[in-house]
Amino acid sequence: MNSGPLLFLGIFATLASSFWGVVLVPQLQLGRQDQVTNPATFALYPQPRGGSAKQGAELYRSLGCVECHSQQVRGLGADVARGWGARKTVAQDYLGDYPVLLGSQRIGPDLANIGLRQTKASDLLRHLYNPQLVVPGSMMPPFRFLFETRKLNSDQKPSSEALEAGEPGYEVVPSAEANALADYLLSLHDDSPLYEAPVPRSAAEIANAGATNAVGTNVISTNTATTNPAPGAPAVTPPK
Amino acid sequence: MSAPASLSLTPERSPAVSATPVEEKRLEAPEIDASCRGPLLFVFTCGIAWLVIGLLLALISSIKLHAPGFLANCACLTLGRVRPAGINAVLYGFASQTGIGVLLWMMCRLGGTRIAFQNTLAIATALWNLGVAAGILGILGGGSTGFEWLEMPHYASSILFVSYTLTGFSTLSAFYFRREPSLYVSQWYLLTALFWFPWIYSAANLLLVVFPVRGVVQSIIDAWFTSNFLGLWLAPIGLGIIFYFIPKLSRRPLYSSTLAAFGFWTYAFFASWTGFAKLVGGPVPAWMASTGIVANVFLLVPLLSMVMNWHLTLRGTYPKARTDVTLRFLVFSAASFVVATLMNILLSLREVNAVTHLTYVEAAQVQLAVLGFVGMALLGSLYYIVPRLMQIEWPSARTVKIHFLCSAGGIGLIFVALTLGGLVQGFGINNPTAPFINVVKSTIPFVGLATLGQLVLLIGQVVLLWDFVLLLRRCAEPLRKSVVGLVLPGRLEREEARS
Numbered sequence: 001m002n003s004g005p006l007l008f009l010g011i012f013a014t015l016a017s018s019f020w021g022v023v024l025v026p027q028l029q030l031g032r033q034d035q036v037t038n039p040a041t042f043a044l045y046p047q048p049r050g051g052s053a054k055q056g057a058e059l060y061r062s063l064g065c066v067e068c069h070s071q072q073v074r075g076l077g078a079d080v081a082r083g084w085g086a087r088k089t090v091a092q093d094y095l096g097d098y099p100v101l102l103g104s105q106r107i108g109p110d111l112a113n114i115g116l117r118q119t120k121a122s123d124l125l126r127h128l129y130n131p132q133l134v135v136p137g138s139m140m141p142p143f144r145f146l147f148e149t150r151k152l153n154s155d156q157k158p159s160s161e162a163l164e165a166g167e168p169g170y171e172v173v174p175s176a177e178a179n180a181l182a183d184y185l186l187s188l189h190d191d192s193p194l195y196e197a198p199v200p201r202s203a204a205e206i207a208n209a210g211a212t213n214a215v216g217t218n219v220i221s222t223n224t225a226t227t228n229p230a231p232g233a234p235a236v237t238p239p240k
Numbered sequence: 241m242s243a244p245a246s247l248s249l250t251p252e253r254s255p256a257v258s259a260t261p262v263e264e265k266r267l268e269a270p271e272i273d274a275s276c277r278g279p280l281l282f283v284f285t286c287g288i289a290w291l292v293i294g295l296l297l298a299l300i301s302s303i304k305l306h307a308p309g310f311l312a313n314c315a316c317l318t319l320g321r322v323r324p325a326g327i328n329a330v331l332y333g334f335a336s337q338t339g340i341g342v343l344l345w346m347m348c349r350l351g352g353t354r355i356a357f358q359n360t361l362a363i364a365t366a367l368w369n370l371g372v373a374a375g376i377l378g379i380l381g382g383g384s385t386g387f388e389w390l391e392m393p394h395y396a397s398s399i400l401f402v403s404y405t406l407t408g409f410s411t412l413s414a415f416y417f418r419r420e421p422s423l424y425v426s427q428w429y430l431l432t433a434l435f436w437f438p439w440i441y442s443a444a445n446l447l448l449v450v451f452p453v454r455g456v457v458q459s460i461i462d463a464w465f466t467s468n469f470l471g472l473w474l475a476p477i478g479l480g481i482i483f484y485f486i487p488k489l490s491r492r493p494l495y496s497s498t499l500a501a502f503g504f505w506t507y508a509f510f511a512s513w514t515g516f517a518k519l520v521g522g523p524v525p526a527w528m529a530s531t532g533i534v535a536n537v538f539l540l541v542p543l544l545s546m547v548m549n550w551h552l553t554l555r556g557t558y559p560k561a562r563t564d565v566t567l568r569f570l571v572f573s574a575a576s577f578v579v580a581t582l583m584n585i586l587l588s589l590r591e592v593n594a595v596t597h598l599t600y601v602e603a604a605q606v607q608l609a610v611l612g613f614v615g616m617a618l619l620g621s622l623y624y625i626v627p628r629l630m631q632i633e634w635p636s637a638r639t640v641k642i643h644f645l646c647s648a649g650g651i652g653l654i655f656v657a658l659t660l661g662g663l664v665q666g667f668g669i670n671n672p673t674a675p676f677i678n679v680v681k682s683t684i685p686f687v688g689l690a691t692l693g694q695l696v697l698l699i700g701q702v703v704l705l706w707d708f709v710l711l712l713r714r715c716a717e718p719l720r721k722s723v724v725g726l727v728l729p730g731r732l733e734r735e736e737a738r739s
Contacts, residue, residue: 002422004415011432011508015439015472018512022464023443026528030457062382064320076521076594081672089523091456099386099448100458102522106598106669107305109676131308139680141308145315 030091038192045192046096049184056184059177061099063143070103071112073190083117084110085190090197093190108140115189122163124182125174129165146178251350251424251484266352266419273628275354276345279361279410281629283341284622285712286369288705290333291615293376295698297326302691306684316380324391325379331389331469332400333372335610336437337365338618339477340407343430345625346484347411350427351418357409364406371399387448387462389469394449397441404438425500426484429476432508437473440465456523464515470609471511475577478617479507479546482574485621486553489567490560495552499545507542510535517588521597529590536588543581550574565640569620572648576612580605595670600683600690601662604655611697612651619647619704626708630715639707646700653693661686 035044049057060066073085080088089112094100103110118124126133129147131140150171152158158171165172174182193199301323303310311317348355355361375392378384383393390397411434415427444465447453453461487494494500516524516532561567583605587596596602623640627633634640661683668679725732 004423007423007428007431008435010505011428011435014505014508015432015436015512017509018464018468018515019439019443021531022513022515023447023461026460026524027453027457029525030455030460031453033455061386062384063315063318064324064379064384064386066386067320067323070598072522074521074594074597076590076597078670078672082669082676083672091523091525093523094456094459095454097455098452098458100456101386102456102459102519104388104518104598105600105603106665107680135677137677137681139305139308139684141304141312141319143318144313145318 033091033095035095036092036194040193045194046093048096049187052180052183053187054184055177056180056182056187057097059181060184061101063181065111066101066103068105068107068140069109069111070106071110071188072102073110073112079110085113086199087190087193087197089190090194092194092196111185111188113189113191115186116191118185121179121182121186124185125178126163126165128178128181129163129172129174133165143178146175146181148173148175251426251488267354269349269628272348272352272354273345273625275358276348277629279355279358279365280341280345280625281712281715282362282365283337284626285708286365287334287338287341287618288622288701288708290329290337290369290372292698292701292705294326294329294334295694295701297322297329299691299694299698301326302687302694305687306691315382321380321382321384324384325376327389328379328391329372329376330610330615331474332375332392333369335474335614335618337368337372338622339433339474339614340404340411342481342618342621342625343433343477344407344411344414346426346480347414347418347430350420350424350484351414352420353414353418355410356413356417360406361410364403364410367399367403367406371396371403374399385449387444387458387465389466390444390448390462394445397445397449401438401442401445404441408434408438424484425494425497425504426480428501428504429480429483433473433476433480436468436476436512440468440473459522460516460519460524460528463518467515467518468512470606470614471514472508474610474614475511478573478577478614481617481621482550482570482577485566485570485624486550489564489570490554490557492553492557495549499549503542503545503549506545507539510538510542514539514584514588517584520588520590520593533588533590536585539581539585543578547574547578565644566620566624568644569616569623573613573616573620576608576616576651580609580613583608595666596662597666599662599666599669600658600686601666604658604662607658608651608655612655616647616651619643626711630711632711632714635707635710635714639703643700643704643707646696646703650693650695650697650700653696654690655693657686657689657693661690 035046037043038045071089073079073087073089075088079085093112094102118127123134125147127135127140128143130142130144131138132142147163150173152169152171159173162171162173191199300311300317301319304312304319304322308319315321344355344361371392375396378393378396379391384391385393392400415431415434444461447461448458448465452458483494483500513535514532516528517536518532520529520533522529558571561571586592587602587605623634664686665679665683668674668682669676721732
């Protein structure tokens with residue numbers, strides 16, 4: 001190994017193998033994924049985010065929420081049992097995201113399905129303004145700089161969008177940014193049943209389905225497609 | 241590969257021994273050091289300053305993890321911005337920058353040649369620091385890209401890339417125009433690092449920021465980038481340092497260069513494939529995670545070969561590590577490398593990963609690899625290189641000792657606290673009946689200990705910075721005297737009269 005060019009060639013070949021295998025092959029396999037039809041609702045999945053939620057995604061990235069919150073329901077561990085999602089998340093769920101923020105730490109809870117757990121924007125806003133108000137003992141930093149505190153005149157009532165959080169005589173009003181962030185959080189739900197990630201049904205649903213058709217007794221079945229698929233809809237069969 | 245017998249076993253041969261018929265003989269060490277003096281002192285000063293800045297930001301973010309109200313009313317100081325800013329300051333400002341400096345010095349010494357393109361190098365260093373500063377401010381201002389270790393906005397990362405290309409003139413000519421034809425182990429590692437950094441940095445930035453790929457491939461590329469940034473950019477510099485200094489300081493030839501060659505190729509191949517292991521259990525096809533785990537487990541092979549080589553070289557000279565500052569840092573660094581690599585292998589296994597993934601345990605492992613292994617190797621080599629560049633000794637042995645104890649103690653404390661805290665966190669999250677807030681609360685004492693570790697570590701680096709500034713002042717004393725004598729005649733006499 002005293003020849004510079006030979007050493008260089010060896011290094012080049014070694015590292016090129018890594019670039020080929022870890023960057024190019026995944027792009028070849030996953031890069032051409034597209035929206036699929038949700039067999040239950042026949043809507044395309046995933047849906048692109050609309051205006052305000054899209055701005056909220058930018059804010060989520062810019063404020064570095066990913067430093068503490070992951071956005072992935074793992075197939076390993078107790079993620080599903082914990083209620084962080086009905087199924088594990090798969091590549092399909094992230095098609096519309098930029099940047100994809102899987103996260104590297106769970107200092108706070110996973111947010112892949114926060115839009116299903118928290119359905120009211122006002123609750124999310126209160127949480128952002130002062131997390132300790134909603135979850136006593138929370139270690140999440142407050143985002144008061146996204147809110148405006150206004151002094152109320154003695155006879156003035158708080159405006160309609162004010163939070164139930166301010167001190168008496170003051171009102172706390174979320175900025176457009178705070179509303180966008182809340183809209184983004186509400187838009188987070190990876191719940192569409194997919195061929196590669198079916199949603200397990202609850203026992204009651206299985207009992208109901210079992211009465212009407214025999215196939216539906218699978219504990220893991222994708223959805224209602226077995227009952228009566230609409231003409232032209234792709235047939236989705238549960239994995240064996 | 242040529243026959244192992246022709247490989248050099250010591251980092252540098254003395255000029256007299258060299259039997260190769262080269263037209264130009266290798267230069268003497270003092271001459272090489274003198275040529276490195278200006279540009280490298282610039283690099284090292286900035287590197288140490290960024291280390292202090294980065295650790296200060298890391299301390300702030302660690303405090304925020306158990307005191308959420310601390311500095312919370314300003315968007316630019318929110319946890320999600322301070323944390324990546326601190327990490328980027330350490331990775332790019334300190335580790336990469338000081339790494340390039342030490343790499344250049346080793347390349348020149350090993351090749352027996354003067355440093356070339358000094359002015360280009362000075363411009364490149366200025367640009368690099370401009371880029372890092374722009375990147376840190378960009379992150380604090382909300383411009384983060386969101387990709388781990390690539391958070392710097394595109395304007396900052398392009399400055400860094402241009403700067404790196406400029407340093408290439410110096411680094412490559414130190415290799416290409418070497419006067420010592422035989423290559424030592426360290427040069428293999430350094431060449432790998434030199435070549436791989438621009439590839440991963442440009443590819444990741446192009447595919448994630450400039451022309452972003454769609455969907456979860458982004459996360460795969462980011463995992464590929466972070467694992468290679470650590471494993472094949474920073475780590476080869478650290479390994480190059482260890483392979484360079486162990487024979488040199490113990491005054492023994494390297495035990496076996498065949499073993500070193502075997503370890504080098506297996507390491508380069510397997511380490512470059514480990515990126516997938518960061519996605520175990522994640523939303524990627526199963527073969528990817530499995531490939532990553534396999535590559536990780538195979539890292540045991542180069543690890544064993546390196547440890548054998550180091551140990552058999554050092555055997556019997558360990559007591560020397562108590563007296564030799566550089567060797568003491570390097571023994572700590574090598575031990576951290578072993579622990580961090582073993583831990584990385586262990587954490588990728590599915591059964592372990594189910595508990596530890598996305599917890600503080602992984603943060604502890606990265607911390608140990610970046611600061612305990614690479615950082616300590618760089619700091620140790622500074623204790624050897626800087627006095628030779630300046631031709632003055634370090635001001636006091638006591639501050640050097642304080643620096644070592646604070647660094648080792650701080651890194652050790654953070655590592656232990658985060659590992660234990662992460663295990664508590666991981667088992668808590670995996671117990672579906674435990675409310676999440678209870679899991680958070682149970683980790684607080686450990687995070688508090690980690691904050692203490694960050695503080696101790698920061699104090700150590702402030703001591704180093706102080707020492708370094710003293711050295712620089714003493715080094716610049718003749719210059720100051722001549723300038724003062726020229727501008728304010730008579731003042732020097734008055735100063736002397738006073739003292």
